Amino acid sequence: MEQTLKPCPFCGTKAELKQAHYLESELPYSYVHCMNHDCTLHNNTAHFSGDSEEKNAKNAVTAWNLREQIPVPH
């Protein structure tokens, strides 16, 4: 499943989808982040968990593209 990600709303850099697992519980989670290491959205993005990896990924991509759950820069 390939979905297009909009560029970062803050710096315009390309975004990427990441999949990982929480260490404590081994539950899968997904998030979309900005690939610019200096950008606030490189580390500071919402995690999506509690579902299958595919569903988590879809939720993360949808939220990113809708600009939902993206923190306000300080």
Ligand SMILES: [Zn+2]
């Ligand atoms: Zn950015």
